[in-house]
Amino acid sequence: MVGVTAAAERRVARTSAGATALVAVAVAVALGLGTGTVDAVLIATLGAGLVGVGAWAFADDDPRLAVGSVATAAGAVALGGGVVLGLGDAPLVSVAVAVALLVVAVDAGPGFSWSGTREINHSLKRSAGVTAVAFALALLAHQGAFVAVATVLSGVWIAAVTDSALGGLVALAVEVTAVVLGFGALLPVLRRWAPVRARDRVAALSTYRVTPTDVPPWVWAGVIGGAIFTQFAGVPAWFAGVLDQLAPVGPVLATALSSVALHLLPAAVLCLFALVGLVETGRRLVVAWLGASPPRAVAHAGGGLVVSAGVLLTLAIPPVGGAVATRTGFGADSALGVGAAALVVVLVAMAALWVTLAATLLFSDTDFVPENRAGFALGGAALFVATLAIGVTGATAPLVFVGVAGAVLVVDLGGYAAELDATVAAGSETRRAEVVHVGASLLVGAGAVCAALFAAYVLVPLAPRAAVGTGPEWAPLLALVLALFATAAFLRLLAVDAAESGE
Amino acid sequence: MERRTGRWEVGLLAAVVTGGVGALAGNTTLVLAATVGLTFAAYGYATRPPSTNVSVERTLSTATADPGETVRVSLEVRNDGDEAVPDLRLLDAPPRDLSVVEGAPSLATSLEPGETETAEYALAATRGDHEFGDPVVATRSVDGGTERRWTVDTDHALTVTSVLDSFPPADATVDYTGRVPTDRGGPGVEFHSVREYHPEDPPNRVDWNRFARTGQLRTIDFREHRAARVLVLVDERGGAERVREAGEADTVELGREAAGQIVDALLSWNNLVGVARMDTHIEYLEPDVGDAQRHRLRELLDDDVATPEHADRLAVLSDGPQKYVERLNGRLSESTQVVFVSPLLDDDAPAVAAGLRAHGHPVTVVTPDVTTAETPGGTVARIRRARRVESVREGGTRVVDWPVDEPLYTAVERAKRGWSA
Numbered sequence: 001m002v003g004v005t006a007a008a009e010r011r012v013a014r015t016s017a018g019a020t021a022l023v024a025v026a027v028a029v030a031l032g033l034g035t036g037t038v039d040a041v042l043i044a045t046l047g048a049g050l051v052g053v054g055a056w057a058f059a060d061d062d063p064r065l066a067v068g069s070v071a072t073a074a075g076a077v078a079l080g081g082g083v084v085l086g087l088g089d090a091p092l093v094s095v096a097v098a099v100a101l102l103v104v105a106v107d108a109g110p111g112f113s114w115s116g117t118r119e120i121n122h123s124l125k126r127s128a129g130v131t132a133v134a135f136a137l138a139l140l141a142h143q144g145a146f147v148a149v150a151t152v153l154s155g156v157w158i159a160a161v162t163d164s165a166l167g168g169l170v171a172l173a174v175e176v177t178a179v180v181l182g183f184g185a186l187l188p189v190l191r192r193w194a195p196v197r198a199r200d201r202v203a204a205l206s207t208y209r210v211t212p213t214d215v216p217p218w219v220w221a222g223v224i225g226g227a228i229f230t231q232f233a234g235v236p237a238w239f240a241g242v243l244d245q246l247a248p249v250g251p252v253l254a255t256a257l258s259s260v261a262l263h264l265l266p267a268a269v270l271c272l273f274a275l276v277g278l279v280e281t282g283r284r285l286v287v288a289w290l291g292a293s294p295p296r297a298v299a300h301a302g303g304g305l306v307v308s309a310g311v312l313l314t315l316a317i318p319p320v321g322g323a324v325a326t327r328t329g330f331g332a333d334s335a336l337g338v339g340a341a342a343l344v345v346v347l348v349a350m351a352a353l354w355v356t357l358a359a360t361l362l363f364s365d366t367d368f369v370p371e372n373r374a375g376f377a378l379g380g381a382a383l384f385v386a387t388l389a390i391g392v393t394g395a396t397a398p399l400v401f402v403g404v405a406g407a408v409l410v411v412d413l414g415g416y417a418a419e420l421d422a423t424v425a426a427g428s429e430t431r432r433a434e435v436v437h438v439g440a441s442l443l444v445g446a447g448a449v450c451a452a453l454f455a456a457y458v459l460v461p462l463a464p465r466a467a468v469g470t471g472p473e474w475a476p477l478l479a480l481v482l483a484l485f486a487t488a489a490f491l492r493l494l495a496v497d498a499a500e501s502g503e
Numbered sequence: 504m505e506r507r508t509g510r511w512e513v514g515l516l517a518a519v520v521t522g523g524v525g526a527l528a529g530n531t532t533l534v535l536a537a538t539v540g541l542t543f544a545a546y547g548y549a550t551r552p553p554s555t556n557v558s559v560e561r562t563l564s565t566a567t568a569d570p571g572e573t574v575r576v577s578l579e580v581r582n583d584g585d586e587a588v589p590d591l592r593l594l595d596a597p598p599r600d601l602s603v604v605e606g607a608p609s610l611a612t613s614l615e616p617g618e619t620e621t622a623e624y625a626l627a628a629t630r631g632d633h634e635f636g637d638p639v640v641a642t643r644s645v646d647g648g649t650e651r652r653w654t655v656d657t658d659h660a661l662t663v664t665s666v667l668d669s670f671p672p673a674d675a676t677v678d679y680t681g682r683v684p685t686d687r688g689g690p691g692v693e694f695h696s697v698r699e700y701h702p703e704d705p706p707n708r709v710d711w712n713r714f715a716r717t718g719q720l721r722t723i724d725f726r727e728h729r730a731a732r733v734l735v736l737v738d739e740r741g742g743a744e745r746v747r748e749a750g751e752a753d754t755v756e757l758g759r760e761a762a763g764q765i766v767d768a769l770l771s772w773n774n775l776v777g778v779a780r781m782d783t784h785i786e787y788l789e790p791d792v793g794d795a796q797r798h799r800l801r802e803l804l805d806d807d808v809a810t811p812e813h814a815d816r817l818a819v820l821s822d823g824p825q826k827y828v829e830r831l832n833g834r835l836s837e838s839t840q841v842v843f844v845s846p847l848l849d850d851d852a853p854a855v856a857a858g859l860r861a862h863g864h865p866v867t868v869v870t871p872d873v874t875t876a877e878t879p880g881g882t883v884a885r886i887r888r889a890r891r892v893e894s895v896r897e898g899g900t901r902v903v904d905w906p907v908d909e910p911l912y913t914a915v916e917r918a919k920r921g922w923s924a
Contacts, residue, residue, distance in 0.1 A: 380513070388520070391530060394530075404540060405539045412513065420611055423611070424592060424594065424607070425608055428607040429610045429622070440645050440646065444542065444543060447542060449539060451539075451542050455535050484518070484519060484523065484537060487518070487541060488518070
């Protein structure tokens, strides 16, 4: 066989692959109509299509990583939304149809392969990371964590300052020490942030840099001792008495030490230092997260960024956020809470997408299906399961027959496409053979449905009914099973006979 | 070979499962849905086996091509039977070492009786003899359930080579009649000069018109054509064994091929030609003429290890370029000119050329270019080689810079224009 190199060029039999996808969508829509979940099926179809587009973008010779990432993440959201929408009416059908559409879409595109799926995995991992961070921030904001932390810190600080003159003095000592040490610690950061021309001037400030080891021990002892003494009830009072005896300076000093105004400047500087420290920490985390190839990392994370921002911004629109919050029971003022919950759904959808793709890939490595047909085989099987599910729950005969025929057609047409891809070289002309096979298979499928309908609506009503009580109840069931077994054995015999004849 | 693909067993499986589940659940609809699966399964056995009555014909745009030339291949398949072939797959087997640059060497189609279809593709020719494999044909029944596959015997080969018609030696000649024009007058066809008559001059060179006009005897001299004594020196040192891309000929192979073509061209013009292969030692064959010499030279150029019977093995005691020059100069007569075939991938090669020239031997350097600009290292090597070519040229040595994607004769023709300018 002729080797084919480029992954994106692997798909030669595009006519039959496209026909397979169309049949899968048609069957899915039919099942949706039958179960009253057509809106969910249509959304899932959109999601599967987006994932297929993403797979193409990743498999291209010149991969469009950002496009692939956004399409994959958006597809995951749509697929998850479709499943969630259909869970109430027909849970099994919703899941099976979503899985079928997904795997058929990927197989009708570039197909499943370890190398081809690697990019999708990277994208889902990066996007999920971004979404998880967005979820955490939204949840913390929703819970008021940022405000609570600020409130607690400022409350402790004000209490320490205003409690007593000694407390104010110790707080001032702590603030000054923290400012001096913080300046020393952040000086390298500030130098790195400064424009190139100003770096030398910033570096010159290192003359004033103080490290914890530079601080004399008696300062540490004084600060720590003062902090401890403030905890004893008598010491602050004794200190206040001492200041009172130093009138008129003492009382003024006591008032100044206990007032917030004296501490505002060092507190503001410390807040600024904390902000710088937070930003620098964030920068380092981002650099570590970006890894060796920042453009690739950002492109892979594009889906998570777009989806997270899209969800949060959409829910931030008052009418939309309010409506969703009210409908989901979060309350009209909980748009951030709804956003956090929505991001959890997005994360779950991404995880489910990853699991489905990985399972299909593993399935393709088994002996149950030829290596390059796993998606189509699994898609056909999922549609078949969905059809069985609605059949058991009493769906109409035409719907069941169409579902079974569609499932078989997905396996056949998809298998044909995959087989053709593996046989001929990239760029080969195959359309005419494909049209013949697809047309014949569709005709046979239509004929099969007609035959089943004929049996259901003509032969069964005409069949003579046995009188009730003329035989055992299990007799018809046994007869049916035996008939099926006989048919299967007959067909198997035909196959064995053909093989042994050496044809 | 015929085989059943078993693609419709899925119909049987669907029938058994739907029927079984329907029976267990007491669901008539599901039981009847088995009809759908059974219909598909029956379809797989109801269709006729595919026809094998097809013929295949491969056509090449040329059986011999120059390196780098695009060779078009057409593979025509015809349905010679009376019934349609619903699914026919044709896979050609182009030579493994040639890459398909256009089209595809396969197709899948369906054919009506008497109908033909063609797969067309193009190959990028690289040096060597390339055998095509036998195309594979597979026909299938309309349901795809039965496949017949066989190979079609074909006998196609593509020879990619180039032939050098002439290689002009430098002006230095010897006293043998040849085809190198000289500045000396004598017998020949091209007018050179008129001189005083000598009694031994043949009558057919006397200027009888002048004698009739003036009564004085004068003799016409024509431009003499002499033979050249040429040593083709092939640089096969370890450092010269470079290859541009995996699978392509390395510089030693290219050098030997260039030497072979030059030897043929020079011998066909009655020159005395010898060959020396320069490696850790020198395999040397004295210049001579004739078919026997052509055979000996071929033997030396084709032989990889042993020293052929007529060649001498000259030991080179150290690696320096001067040692090569001294060793060779000891064997070369004064009038011998040298065609030095070297990739010029190190600084010793230009030194050898300059040394031979310094000893009075006109030197022509033929240098296959195997450098590539696709990697940083390759770019550096290319720049260095270009500088060596330039320095050799500036030293007054004739240079044939040979991009190996094109035939040698093209490079020689291009270089000749520069020499005459």
